Amino acid sequence: MISDSGSRFNYIHECGDGILRSALRGETLVKSLTPNPATNEIRLELADGAGEAEIVIVDLLGAEVLRTKASARIDVSGLISGTYYLRVSSGGAVQSRRVVVQR
Numbered sequence: 001m002i003s004d005s006g007s008r009f010n011y012i013h014e015c016g017d018g019i020l021r022s023a024l025r026g027e028t029l030v031k032s033l034t035p036n037p038a039t040n041e042i043r044l045e046l047a048d049g050a051g052e053a054e055i056v057i058v059d060l061l062g063a064e065v066l067r068t069k070a071s072a073r074i075d076v077s078g079l080i081s082g083t084y085y086l087r088v089s090s091g092g093a094v095q096s097r098r099v100v101v102q103r
Helices: 018-024
Strands: 002-004 007-009 030-034 041-046 054-059 064-069 073-075 082-090 093-101
Touching: 030 082, 030 093, 041 082
Parallel strands: none
Antiparallel strands: 002 007, 030 041, 041 073, 054 064, 054 082, 082 093
């Protein structure tokens, strides 16, 4: 039981969902994202047990510029130089990482 200024919360340490347990332990879906800044491709390594992931890249205005299923390599050669956000979704968990494309 955790108490915060009069509010009471129950913390359930084992819930049965691996992704949620990972998030509670501070683990992430994305183990590595290289190179950053990128030129033509991004190499993505997902955490063990992440399952099938969907990857969406959005620009700074939130417009989707690329969508793909999990892949170790993501081709960004068609994107103009700039800052983007890579959003990885798997099993109900979502993680975003900033990535720069530089030519």
